[in-house]
Amino acid sequence: MGSLVNLERALKPSTRMGGHFVQGHVDGTGEIVSTEPEGDSLWVKVKTTPELLKYIVPKGFIAVDGTSLTVVKVFDEEECFNFMLVAYTQQNVVIPLKKVGQKVNLEVDILGKYVVRLLNSGVVNAIK
Template sequence: MYTGIVHGAYTVTKIRRRPGLNSLSLTLPAVLLEGLDIGASVGIDGVCMTVTSIDGALVSFDAMQQTLSLTTLGDLEEGQYVNVERSAKQGAEIGGHLISGHVDATAELVAIEQPENNCTLRFKLPSDLMKYVFAKGFIGLHGCSLTVAELEKTSGIMSVCLIPETLRSTNLGRLGVGSRVNIEVDRQTQAIVDTVERVLAERELQG
């Protein structure tokens, strides 16, 4: 599990592409290397990844075909920045909302608005996830815990507002129109919606 407060955006140093598998290597700072072992879970752009090797500051992860197909990790190139978060420890402050690292889908950035000292990003959501997203609710974008500012139900456009610190410390400020981001809906909201739907369906069957 992750807190949704990423530690920073770091460069993809090397990508080794093999049939059905990409090995991603990142150069991480000392603060993220402390206590990091092979087998540990690390959030990479919101995707829960397992450390496969550590060579000094160079840390590697393997992304299987399903991960490459479902998330943006399959589109990465060397030199790009990814958001990184170590897994949450017991007793850690939850400054955002809990993120599992199991991405639901990707969403396309369709508009960027940047009035002075503000930034609003608008994304087109997949239709099957719309029922789990609400204005003022939580959403995970590239591993960042964010609040939904607005949601246009008819168009499926969701807006989030970013403060300067978020733009500085994550890769969201590097996105352009047409970029895709990994999205994870709030699991608590998803559980409530699915439970209500199931109960209503059972009542309807019972007459």
């Protein structure tokens, strides 16, 4: 409670859409387990629950404290994923203010949730 998050304005329906589909929901939380500078970039590794990790894929989207990011790698055995923040992003979001051990809010990709739901419902098998 009381921690900073990023808020982005919603797109108008008439706006050209591209990139990530962020809804502004919180699906769960994660914990920052490491931050490592690399040049002017910052690698961040986050641990989360298996329930959320099943929706997280490399090169897929994740929103961390309201910031839409691209996942670089998923570490299933560690229940973690990582992403990189370039210098510009570090200067304009709250994530670099967080310390190892702090919680972050996570929103997973809605498209991934739909795919998992369809696969589990048997709809895909019925179409075949």
